[in-house]
Amino acid sequence: MTAMNAAAAQEGLRQGMGLADARAVLPHLLVEQSAIKADEKALSALAHWCGRYTPWTTVDAHGANPLTGGRDSILMDVTGCAHLFGGEERLLSDLMARLAEFGIEARAALADTPGAAWAVARFSDMDGAGHSIVSPGGSRDVLGPLPVTALRFAPETLENFDRLGLRQVKDLLALPRAPLARRFGPPVARRIDQALGFEDEPISPVMPVVPYRVRLAFLEPVGRVDDIAYALTTLLEQLCPMLNEDQRGVRRLTLDLFRVDGEVESVTVGTSRPVRTTEHLARLFAGHLEQIDAGFGIDAAVLSASLTAPLSEVQVELPGEAGGGRTQGNADLSLLVDQLGNRLGMDKVCRLEARESFVPERAVVTVPLAAGGAAAGDPDLGEQSEPLWPAHLKRPLRLLSAPEPVQVVAEVPDGPPVLFRWRRDTHRVARVDGPERIGPEWWRGAGPGSQQARDYYRVEDQEGRRFWLFREGLYATADVHASSVQDEPQPRWYLHGMFA
Amino acid sequence: MTGSSLFFSNEASFSDKSSLLADLKDRIAGIESAGSKVVTDRPTGVVPLGVADLDDALPGGGLARGRLHEVTSTGGRSKRTRLEGDVAALGFAAALVGRAAGDEGAVLWCTNQKSLYHAGGLHGPGLSVFGVDARRLVLIDGADDTQVLWAMEEGLRSGALDAVAGEVGNLTLAASRRLQLAAEAGGGLGLLVRVSTKKTAKTVTAASTRWEVAVAAGESVESLEGLGAARWDVRLARCRGGSERRWQVEWNHETHCFAVVAPMAGQPAVPGAAPAAGEDTGQVVTLPRRALG
Incomplete structure (x- = not known):
């Protein structure tokens, strides 16, 4: 059992x-x-739910159940949170009442340190309430009569204590500290210090703690989308001034809705660049609120900006959008980008960026617009009038993601193509423009265009369709015809793009 | 419509009836756009194509903003040759988008991953040939037609963009109607770039104009060197308040302008219909009885 x-x-x-x-x-x-995995899952869900009281909640790593090794408690740091619920006593009774509604029997203790609370919750005699509060500074007195097990020692240490007749915590505390540490090892001393508050024991929370966080509790559980939307607006109106004060904008925003049955519904939205406009942020949630399963109702909502970035008073302008009078358009555009990104995925909303390379597949990269840092700090933004690419370059409208090999009839060694076969169609070349030689970028390692020169031809077939072909590599200058003798790789032809 | 100028030979009745006609057209336009109650602050106007020949064929002298337009290709009906024809349509669409956006406007271009796989991605330097600046271009890579249509609708409705283009396969009349309403609300130019399939030609959309584009087979004079300008066979297949026309159009990539090579006169407006008799000789034609009454 x-x-x-x-x-x-x-x-x-x-x-x-x-x-x-x-x-x-x-x-x-x-x-x-017993289902240990399911228990663990339920426990971490409960820990998440406890986020309604404080952001610092976690499943206690140190389980007290020796049989299963299962973790069985939740640690919460309610420092500075208790007054929101009318004091520590009220907070605990509220917590216990809610847990009882879920059908969970729990013991709760509130003490100066996690260690003391851990001990009291498990080993102290509680009156009917099922919870107790250790008064500040009273840890030593309360812990004294408890068994040594209460201090979270390793099993072998406990055996040693048992052999030595150390049964209660006060027996341990009475011993001089230095020999104790020497005899049983530093962990023992640390556990004692942690229980008494001489050593800090940080709680690493289930949810990341964010500095920008607002909370709203409802008198009655709500479930309608309109109500949730109203709550969201109220929360945003609290959050945005906070951000404004610190000159920051939201990059990622999470809305946690605490259901009465202990589940937590979360909605997260991201933005492509820092934002702190209430309407903008509310619009991003618009599509998601309908999909929330409110269950029997929602009784608290927490809005947290988990990722923020500096945002000055002036709206940052989109690259290429410089110019007065278009600021409103910019705001609209960034809202649009965020809406699209939240539905399709931020990586699907891109812009093209030029790179310093003549190899076509390197010359352009698609960059997600959401990587706002790069966009805002783009060094070549100053020269707006300069085109991104030299105008004289004749480049196709569609570029194949990888050049496709084609069979070509061409004059050896460096004649233009006369006939080529691509995707099982034969095209007879009517007109040719070229070649344009693009040299190998030898300074790069292995990769496209780094090994051999390419000769690009723009060709038009007899039906007027235009293609971009290239020959990779050159024929060896000496004995072209003695191809059977040479072991050098033959040049190959590829099709790389199509012109309109 | 081709007979209308001959039809109203009487000067007085011509002006009378043309004003009546204009009035009626206005009223129809009012009824048609009644779907959108939103009044936009963006000036809805037209995007002139820059060539008198083309602009004259369009009501208002250009492509109307706040409307949906459609570009399809007639390049190839078979699956294998479809690709190359589509690039011509794509080029024409890019040129329209470039003209609509001008030097300052922002553009949203929605591609479909499936078409990307077959035909490769849009190439930035290639786009700039058609006057589309990559710095003001937002690219959407949609997983399917549904996502592309949704993204286009959002883009058109937002009002932040001057032109929204989307590569779409098949769409229903209802879907195109949604796009049209979104375009009216936002005031931008909507452009459907349709991958040519057998269905494409048949489906009816709510678009104001429909252009069918094919590469012009090498009819042009052998230029001294190279390939010369891109040349397309452009057919205005459907135009609300305008007539059906056909041109051979060249694109000048330096001035970012169209140029009409040879107006395809004498082409039947509707395939299969009899060509207007006597057009070549300049004879006066006897029109049906209705015209005289």
């Missing part, structure tokens, strides 16, 4: 009992298979 409820415990059942023994004590016992 790994766990039991309070009623069973009163009847004398204990952890670690065999099932037959337990049945002997209590014939009408209800037994369920």
Whole structure:
């Protein structure tokens, strides 16, 4: 038996009992298979739900159940949060009442340190309330009568203590510290320090803690989309002034909705560049709110800006959009980009950027617009009038993602193509323009266009369709005809693009 | 419509009836755009194509902003040759988009991943040949037609863009109607670039104009060197408030202008219809009875 409820415990059942023994004590016992994985999942969901009280919640890594090794408690740091719920006492009773509604039997303790709370929650005698609060500075007195197990020692340490007759925490505390640490190792001393608050024990929260976070609790559970939208607007109106004060804008925003049945619904939206306009952010949530499953209702909402970036008072302008009077257009455009990105994925909304290379597949890269940092700090933004690419370059409208090999009839060694076969169609070349030689970029490692020169030809077939062909490599200058002798690779022809 | 100028030979009745006609056209336009209640602050106007021949064929002297237009290719009906023909349509569409955006306007171009796979991606330097500046271009890479249509609609509705182009396969009349309404709300120019399939020619859309583009087979004079300007066989297949026409058009990549090579006079307006008799000889034609009454 790994766990039991309070009623069973009163009847004398204990952890670690065999099932037959337990049945002997209590014939009408209800037994369920233990499912450790499912328990863990439920526990972390509950930890997430506890985010309604404080952002600093986590599943306690140190489980007290020796049989399963399962983790069985949640740690919350309510420093500075208790007053929101009318004090520590009220917070705890609210928590316990809600847990009881879920059908969860829990013991809660609030103390100066996680260690003390851990001990009290498990080993202290609580009156009917099921929770207790250790007054500030009172840890030492409260911990004293508890068994040494309460201080989260390793099993072998506990065995040693047992052999030495150290049963209660106060026995340990009475010992001089230095020999204790020497005898049992530093972890023991650390556990004691952690329980008494001499050593800090940080909680690493389930959810990342964000500085920009606003919370709204409802008097009555709500479920309608309109109500949620109204709550969202209210939250945004609180959040945006906070951001404004710090000159920051939102890049990622999460809305957590706490349902009465303990589930948490989350919606996250991203923006391509920092934003702190209420309408803009509200619009991004628009499509998502309908899809929220409100269950039996939602009784609290938390809006957190998990990613922010500096944003000065002036709206940042999109590249290429410089010019007065278009600021409104810019705002509209960035809103549009965010809407598109949130639905299709931010990586699907791109812009083209020029690169310093003559190899066609290197000359242009598509960059997601959401990588706003790069866009804003683009060095060549100053010269707006300069075209991105030299106008004299004749480049196709469509470029194949990889050049496709074609069979070509051409004069050896360097004649233009006369006939070529591509995708099983034969094209007879009517007119040719070229060649344009693009040299190998030897300074790059392996990759396209780094090994051999390419001779590009623009050709038009007899039906007027225009293609971009190239020959990679050159025939060896000496004995072209003795091709059987030479072991150098033959030049190959490729089709790389199509002109309109 | 081709007979209309002959038809109203009487000067007085001509001006009378033309004003009546204009009035009626206005009223129809009012009824047609009644779907959108939003009044835009963006001036809705036209995008002149820069060539008198083309602009004259269009009501208002150019492509209307706040409307949906359609460019399809007649390049190839078979699956294999479709590709090259589509590039010509793409080029024509890019030229229209470039003219609509001008030097300052922003453009949204929605591609479909499937077409990307077959025909390769849009190439930035190639686009700039048609006057589309990559710096003011937002590219959307949609997974399917649904996403492309949705993105186009959002783009048109936002009002932040001067032109929205989308490469779409098949779409329903309802879908195109949605785009049309979005274009009216936002005031930008919507452009459907349709991949030519057997269905494309048959489907009816809510677009104001429909252009069919094919590469012009090497009819032009052998230029001294190289290939010369891109040349297309452009057919204005459908035009609300205008007539059906056909041209051979060249694109000048330096001035970013169209040039009409040879107006294809004498082409039947509708394939299969009899050509207007006597057009070549300049004879006065006897028109059907209706015309005299």
